[in-house]
Amino acid sequence: MADTISTPTDSKPRGRPRSRASREAILLAALKLLIRDGYEKLTIEGVAREAGTGKSTIYRWWDGRSDLAVEAFFSAIDETLELHESGSAEDDFRAQILGMAGQLRGPAGRAFAAMLVGGRENPAVASAVRKRWLDPRRDWARMRMAWAAEAGQLQDGVEPRAALALLYSPLYSPLLFGNDVPSDKDLRACFDLAARAIFRR
Amino acid sequence: MADTISTPTDSKPRGRPRSRASREAILLAALKLLIRDGYEKLTIEGVAREAGTGKSTIYRWWDGRSDLAVEAFFSAIDETLELHESGSAEDDFRAQILGMAGQLRGPAGRAFAAMLVGGRENPAVASAVRKRWLDPRRDWARMRMAWAAEAGQLQDGVEPRAALALLYSPLYSPLLFGNDVPSDKDLRACFDLAARAIFRR
Amino acid sequence: MADTISTPTDSKPRGRPRSRASREAILLAALKLLIRDGYEKLTIEGVAREAGTGKSTIYRWWDGRSDLAVEAFFSAIDETLELHESGSAEDDFRAQILGMAGQLRGPAGRAFAAMLVGGRENPAVASAVRKRWLDPRRDWARMRMAWAAEAGQLQDGVEPRAALALLYSPLYSPLLFGNDVPSDKDLRACFDLAARAIFRR
Amino acid sequence: MADTISTPTDSKPRGRPRSRASREAILLAALKLLIRDGYEKLTIEGVAREAGTGKSTIYRWWDGRSDLAVEAFFSAIDETLELHESGSAEDDFRAQILGMAGQLRGPAGRAFAAMLVGGRENPAVASAVRKRWLDPRRDWARMRMAWAAEAGQLQDGVEPRAALALLYSPLYSPLLFGNDVPSDKDLRACFDLAARAIFRR
DNA sequence: GACTAAACGAGACGGTACGTCATGTCTTGGG
């Protein structure tokens, strides 16, 4: 750690260092426009104008608007993966789902959906969203579900895959139709219903 | 329609009418490109080129690409709303959901998602899809659910709204992440799990 | 000529016809900027801005700035090739050279030189200038010189090629050094000197 | 003046001295690109790339591409002003003109013309070329012509200015049209013709 | 031998213009 000599990737950053201010201005501008006008109307020139930078600075660091949109989005939302690991699987899943809803609620959710849109065309976006959002949450969920199964907290004959799909789908599907993430109240109702079929209490 | 004998594409380029042919060529071309390249890369010029028509002919009948995409999509998929009304609400819902999955499976589903999600910017698209696809099915589902409630087929304390969300979400949500509609097997597993919590049997 | 039916290249111009107004506005703007700022600072975007047209309209009809500059230039100067064919070769050449000087004097000459510059990179420009300006004048001059030789108006041992070079070079060479075409007075002095060696009187 | 020790502006050059290697690499690269691609396509970045230096090193010592091009050109050609001062003005002028042609022949001549003519916009280029090439030669020529006049070697009524224009123009004017400097043979023919009218023999 | 200061390579910065492409509108001529 203290060893500055044998850092594995000992890359000397030559040339003028990247400007933090520009980077932040660009991401902020992109997010603003993404939320205000939607993904389809997000233009690189617009972002450059809004951020007060040159286009080349954007193209130097991002591959295009989809790439930029992804990073703008993730730079803005609270991406932290809160792990709730009490003894009760049901409580843990409920807490996590409500927490995710909180993170995606409002403009952030619109931007999230907007990006998933962009991702349809550009595989890189989809994969980025998957990697940074979906995968960690899915991995945690699978693990937690496996643990619950071991602990005998699942009802008989419950397939973990189907159970996870049932628990999480109501959170995402409204985004497909241009709606926001459901309210906590609605989400709770869905969750409790699903939980009836899944968890042993 | 009845005339199956005369050569199928017997277009005598003499004289006047081309209206129907153009219209169909345009819709076909639009669908082809929509499926092949996705919504975002669908261009009016591309459609005109593919269909061998002038751009103005497209603009005369449609408002823009979103409008065109919607109509192209619905002109192609089997939009029929199959109503299953046996005595068992569970059977009816299962049949309908699996039927919808069949309609949306494959390229059609991708186009569907592309439009839904790509049309987020243009409210007209979302509203068209809602009007032609979502609303009829939701209306039927609400009605069927109310009927089931009356008939005492629901378990105690089941909120119809939440129940519907739980039943239908697993069908749609994968579309948001660039995946296809789930397989019948997966869908069945989800449905059966949800049904445990919802229907009295 | 009057036969409108059997025109050899009977091309039916489909689509919207080219706009004369745009064409003229573009050429005028190009000329204005060419003269004001020089060839090197002539930009397509500048011309489009000045002319109030789109860039694509320029690119649709011209290959680039050099091509545009050529046409702008020739659309503006009096390109007419005045043929002076009196009995005296000396008088004819003098008249033609002074006439050319008149056409190239002032901004036009600067533009002419500017284009020859542009032509260094883009062979098309050089060839265009050659074709529309140089060649006709050189052809005439060669013919006139041959005629003079036949008529015994040349002194002994005068090579026509060298004689032509001697007569015309003083007109052009100042352009190379950023100067204008010489004054009539200077030109006359040069011409008379050369004429001493060339023409028999 | 002869004192190389106590130069008037005896500035002690603190810091790292200018790198000769860089300077030369830059000039060489500039010349290479100037000849290969012409003046218009000469870019600072291209030179820096070719020379393996940073752009700032170029901008530190030159004002821009025109300035650089001028110096690159003159660093390469044999700029020496050969003075031929025999008793015969005709012989002296002929020798000098043929000598200049030799210096300007080939790629160097193209570069020369490229700069002259490409530098039309930037007065600095033209003036530099004038100062380093044209002026010394013109001064010598004027002097030599005056001397010839005094010595009675000119024919009656010969204006020195016109005579000089006549003698030198055929050398330069082809450069304007993208051609090379004339061959010695052609140049000789022109010169001899002009000489007939100018020199007394 | 350490210090100082300018020149060096590298390359990021805000820009301008490039030449291409799609937009949605318009204007023709022909069937």
Place this chain on the structure above:
DNA sequence: CCCAAGACATGACGTACCGTCTCGTTTAGTC
């Protein structure tokens, strides 16, 4: 009157250089 063809003004695309500006690294002389 409809329709293909296609010209039009607009504006974003992604690229190439511009000339300026940091950086960390040489490379002399001066202390």
